[in-house]
Amino acid sequence: MLTKRSVASVIVFSILTCGIYMLWWTYVTCTALQQQGHKTSIPPVLTVLLMLFVSGVGGALLGIDADDNINAIKAMHGMPLTDNKILWIILGIIIPIVSVALIQSEINNMIDAAQSHYPPNGNPPQF
Secondary structure (H helix, E strand, O other): OOOOOOHHHHHHHHHHOOOHHHHHHHHHHHHHHHHHHOOOOOOHHHHHHHHHHOHHHHHHHHHHHHHHHHHHHHHHOOOOOOOOHHHHHHHHHHOHHHHHHHHHHHHHHHHHHHHHOOOOOOOOOOO
16 A cells, blocks of 8 residues: 655655665555556566665666556546656666655655545545
8 A cells, every 4th residue: 555655754764774764665665556556567576676786777667667657546546647757767777765755755646636536525545
């Protein structure tokens, strides 16, 4: 299940834990995105291992996987699609923490948009 997290906390925890939180966030988020978006092209474990040993490649895979699944989830819920793949790939190669922050921000925006379309007594979609 996708979780709304503070972008600042994701960045701060990643820095404080020397990247361990970012690896955990990557695994949890990729798994949730693949469960919701139904596009499992890259196993989350592979993405995490590549981020650990070859940061740029893992960051690029994270950008590809996140963009594909976020757009699949948006399409299922009738939301407008965005094309951030190139940006997330480039940032994932150069500065992975910025890519992680932007992906979390996009997830937060998607959750907010889904919840704003439903009345408080209605049942908003679960991500």
